Amino acid sequence: MERILIVDDDSGIRSELVSIVSSPGREIIEASDGSEALQVLESEMFDLILSDVRMPGMDGFELLAEIRQRWTNLPVIIITAFASTDTAVQALRGGAYDYITKPFSIDDIRNIVSHALEANRLFNEVSYLKGRLGERYSMDNIIGQCPAMQKVFDTIMRVAKAPCNILITGESGTGKDLAAQAIHEYSSRSQNHLVTIDCGSIPEGLLESELFGHVKGAFTGAVSEKEGLVQSANGGTIFLDEIGDMPLSLQVKLLRLIQNRHVQKVGSTKREQVDVRILAATNANLAEKVRNKQFREDLFYRLNVVEIHLPPLRSRGGDVLLLMSYFLKRYSEALGREVCKVDESVKRAFGKYPWPGNVRELENAVERAVTLCDGSLIRLEDIPGNIAQWQNESGAVSGTLSERVDHFEKQCLIGAMEAEEFHAAGAAERLGISLATLYRKLKKFDIPVASTGIVEVERSNTGQTQFTRGLKR
């Protein structure tokens, strides 16, 4: 399905354009000025924009400049009132794909629109194939427009080519794995392997021989010599996922690898040189583990030369709806469905739900909805009940002004505490208030802090929040 956005303050011209460019397999959306167009662009994906120049508020040229900055490859056709060479030149210099002058001929518009869509389709195909050739991943796979994600992309681009080790932090499902793939892909090591090891899922006894290999007879069952994963990544990158779960005994050996660039197989006295770049990821608070002596401080500093933090999805604002559109397109294509519209109630629920499972949870919800939905529209009944309940979240807040303010304040506090894994100092900084004020507010709303144990948050279908304190996650 091709999607076109028509931007014009004159509703008569918009309708005329809609009827000219409409055809089966195309969805046309309208916006009455530049700002409205930007709002739509922030939450939905398009293949082409047709915009008038003269509009009240943000005009067509300002909109074009904004689109060129934020959606670099999205084609824009500018519609100008008179055949003025200056306006046409300004449009093309500003990065427009082409321009159309009023009064327009139906055939001209149809031709230019078909060419622009075809050029866009070819561009996407080439980028996709390039991505496939240079392995499977590129930054194009990581969707995000909010400032925090833009900062992540900037940092990835700046550090990918440097030789330093990088620690990627963030809650589960925020895209740490994707970030590691992008770093490797943009590094000078991309021609060699990226080897991923999930330190949390390999039994402690096996992890050492998996990482460093073993010689024949090193332990029962070691019937032949085996190369470790670190060596198989020689010349490339090794990604140690869930590094916080690495046993202390192995942390010493990893430190030796970082400092001396050699490995020693289990059962061998021989040291073998390797050249690997190390990326590590964790969803635990490693600094806290260092304080609790569960993680070596020297290793922490060696790994944490640069930290890339992936923010929780609930703090990424409009990215939720953008990711929703992205997965919708991806799963509609993958499952051979023509699902292209999402009911407003679903968008409301997605926008308000706090996404404790982050992007992974959102991706699963969209995949499920595309699979279940009957026809081309995703309705509330196609998404999981615990998410659907949130469409009326704000409607549920009633009462006096002070009760509503309290509700809002409590949600902000819970969000900040969750983002900081219930450590008060970080949450106070995030909210721009003193620690003493934060403690007073936490007490008022009965919100726990991490010093009372690990805190798990559970939200009921009605949006109520419950905290469970425990010793282990």
Ligand SMILES: Nc1ncnc2c1ncn2[C@@H]1O[C@H](COP(=O)(O)OP(=O)(O)OP(=O)(O)O)[C@@H](O)[C@H]1O
């Ligand atoms: N910004 C994003 N754009 C598109 N897809 C994303 C994005 N972030 C995450 N995903 C998708 O969400 C899923 C989870 O991402 P990923 O495995 O990278 O998270 P993670 O932080 O490594 O999780 P865990 O800590 O559980 O290993 C994957 O399918 C991934 O492709």
